[in-house]
Amino acid sequence: MKRLNNDLSSIYGDVNAWDFFENQLNSLSPTKIFVLTDVNTNKHCLPYFFEKTGLKKQVQVLTIAAGEVYKNISTCVVLWNELSQNGADRDSLLINLGGGVVTDLGGFVACTFKRGIPFINIPTSLLAMVDASVGGKNGVDLGSLKNQVGVIKNPLQVLIDIAFLETLPRPQLVSGHAEMLKHGLIYSKAYWDKVQYFDLDRKIEASDLIWESVLIKNEVVTEDPREKGRRKTLNYGHTLGHAIESYFMEVSQKNTSTKALLHGEAIAIGMILATYLSYRLCSFPKKKLETITSTIISFFGKVSFERHDIEEIITLLAYDKKNRGGTVYFVLLTDIGQYKINCTVENKLIFEAFDYYEKS
Amino acid sequence: MKRLNNDLSSIYGDVNAWDFFENQLNSLSPTKIFVLTDVNTNKHCLPYFFEKTGLKKQVQVLTIAAGEVYKNISTCVVLWNELSQNGADRDSLLINLGGGVVTDLGGFVACTFKRGIPFINIPTSLLAMVDASVGGKNGVDLGSLKNQVGVIKNPLQVLIDIAFLETLPRPQLVSGHAEMLKHGLIYSKAYWDKVQYFDLDRKIEASDLIWESVLIKNEVVTEDPREKGRRKTLNYGHTLGHAIESYFMEVSQKNTSTKALLHGEAIAIGMILATYLSYRLCSFPKKKLETITSTIISFFGKVSFERHDIEEIITLLAYDKKNRGGTVYFVLLTDIGQYKINCTVENKLIFEAFDYYEKS
Structure with missing residues (x-):
């Protein structure tokens, strides 16, 4: 049975999830119901949502452009105004139907x-199901700085239905897979071994693996909601990963020949770099480093970095939300499932890690 | 002793308040300290703040333009960027030094x-001391709609030092007085009788009355933090008051010969209208209605309304945050200190109330 109810979360991943959704709606009896979609989920997910809920005639649909570049305050202003103009009050309900951009931004607008x-x-991407669905973080980007503005508050309910994944383009699936691999690395060898072979075509197994990722993340955030200790492990690969993602977003806006990276693609690189740093600083086993590197590259391919790219990425590190007093802290591993938080790393070693990645 | 410590608030109104401020700072040891001012408090209040705290060399001062029209998301975006660019992290501290615009907006930016x-x-206006200081509400306006965007979260500490009031122009004092009068009307005849004679030149008495207002508001919000019942009484005079304030702000932007009203000026009119409605719908004593009307007009003077003004104001009522499902709810009184929430009022009676105000 895939139901998780605690102080922090009320998450449903069962085939019966839609029944719980209906119960929630009945007990809430909102004055108005708004559904937030982006242009993609409006086309590919909204029909299934209507089919499951029968709400077609009762809801007002709000639609935003698709993509991380629209996860900003200007989009929030448009939505706040649309809610106002359509008579939303404090007892109206907002349902966020989409990937991480829609749930992060929609959650912030609602809060x-x-x-x-x-x-x-209602997360519709693999990434949003296994990551954004748990922990109550929401928010938007500020320029190229990710999630600089937001709050922490849990939705009333999270509904996970893997049927939505069939609507996703392949690269988007790969992106969510990166976070699942991370859950393996920070949590247990047993899960890492399984999650390497995640395959959406084997539905029941895939559904179980997704749910196991939700449980891992939930265990971590429940133990440490304010991110004083263990929750920092969720940042594995993200310190450099976020900086890489920000950097490519900036470059792609100036220069159309460079493409922005998906979140998961950037995090995948960040995890290889972090595992290399773990090997150099925390005696992480070399053999496992090599397996992890080749596994991740087999899924995500490789990206090239020039020295000046790496310099810019190191500059961006300083803006990470999780830093304190200008020092950059990394989560590293002594082995799979064994972490060490608040590690500092010299820039020289970061260059070395990129060099290792380049040569892999 | 003027100290209030509970789950919701940690408010200091003593002469020793600055000692508690220093203690808080020492136990927090923030990575950086930012002080938010507007151009007025930067000039008139910051020197006193530095004198009391000795922090002149350790803080970074951020300054915004003065006035309600700047209490918007654009100003927040500027501040979020300034915090980013100046290396603020999660353990940096923001001190909001100013009136309600600075504390509301600065609180939202920090949250x-x-x-x-x-x-x-650190509220520097009477209005911010007796109203914004308690209850944890913060936020910004959306166009002409007041406080449409915000969250509820308490500051670490509120420091009330009436020395700041000496820096205020007279009309701004009158504005805070309106909320104190409201506290009397919704809470007790005894406080109403005293607060009518509030006079800043009698320092000790004025300080006691301000603190009593803080205690009244605190009692109300502690009993009902999520505004399900009693907290709604704080909205007395605000349903129409906010609509009047919004309307005059809109008109003043289009037509420079019309001046925007101060918050307190609009609320003062709203209280007379609400007391008239109370007389008509809840048997509020006529004699007291007349005394209240003349008392309020003696402080705030009178504003003229044409029929089309009133029509527009009634249209704006529908946007009030506190409504549910399109119905406008009023707080009314059966007597001073005796309230009735969730009253509905026909538009015809609202016109009648304006008519009563006009003829008073």
Whole structure:
């Protein structure tokens, strides 16, 4: 049975999830229901949502452009105004139907509109299911700085239905897979071994692996909601990964021949770099480093970095939300499932890690 | 002793308040300290703040333009960027030194920057001391709609030093007085009788009355933090008051010969209208209605309304945050200190109330 109910979360991953959704709706009896989609989920996911809920005639659909570049305050302003103009009040409900951009941004809009209205998240991407669905973080980017503005608040309910994954283009699946691999690395060898072979075509097994990722993340954030210790492990590969993602977003905006990276693609590189740093600083086993590197590259391919790219990425590190007093802290591993938080790393070693990645 | 410590608030109104401020700072040991001012408090209040704290060399001062029209998301974006660029992290502290615009907006910026950094409010206007200081509401306006975007979260500490009031122009004092009068009307005849004679030149008495207002508001919000019942009484005079304030702000932007009203001026009119509605719908004593009307007009003067003004104001009512499902709810009184929430009022009676105000 895939149901998780605690102080932090109320997450449903069962085939019966839609029944719980209906119960929630009945007990809430919102004055109005708004569904937030992006242009893709509007086309590919909304029909299935209507089919499952029968809400077609009762909801007002709000639609934003698709993509991380629209996860900003300007999009929030448009939505706050649309909610106002359509008579949303404090007892109206916002349902966020989409990937991480829609659930992060929609969650923030709901938490701040009239100082907070109820919201439900229905993640439609693998990444949003295994990552954004748990922990209550939401927010938007500020320029190229990711998630600089947001709050922490849980949705009333998270509904995970893997049927939505069939609507996703392949690269987007790969992106969520990166976070699942991370859960393996920070949590257990047993899960890492299984999650390497994640394959959406084997539905039942895939559904179980997704749910196991949700449980891992939930265990971590429940133990440490304010990110004082263990929750920092979720940042594995993200310190450099976020900087890489920000850098490519900036470059792609100036220069159309360079493509922005998907979140998972950037994090995949960040995990290889972090595992190399773990090997150099925390005696992480070399053999395992090599397996992890080749596994990740087999899924995500490789990206080239020039020296000046790496310099810019190191500069961007300083803006990471998780730093304190200008020092950059890394989560590293002594082995799979064994972590060490608040590690500092010299820039020289970061260059060395990129060099290792380049040569792999 | 003027100290209030509970789950919701940590407010200091003593002469020793600055000692508690220093203690808080020492136990927090923030990585950086930012002080938010507007151009007025930068000039008139910051020197006193430095004198009391000795922090002149350790803080970074951020300054915004003065006035309600700047209490918007654009100003937040500027501040979020300034915090980023100046290396603020999650353990940096924001001190909001100013009136309600600075504490409301600065509180929202702090609650949302990197998903929340600690903040301290030092209200410098009477309105901010007796109203914004308690209850944890913060936020910004959306166009002409007041406080449409925000969250509820308490500052680490609120420090009330009435020395700041000496820096205020007279009309701004009158504005805070309106909220104190409201506290009397919704809470007790005894406080109403005293607060009518509030006079800043009688320092000790004025300080006691301000503190009593803080205690009244605190009692109300502690009993009902999520505004399900009693907290709604704080909205007395605000349903129409906010609509009047919004309307005059809009008109003043289009037509420079019309001046925007101060918050307190609009609320003062709203209280007379609400007391008239109370008389008509809840048997509020006529004699007291007349005394209240003349008392308020003696402080705030009178504003003229044409029929089309009133029509527009009624249209704006529908946007009030506190409504549910399109119905406008009023707080009314059966007597001073005796309230009735969730009253509905026909538009015809609202016109009648304006008519009563006009003829008073």
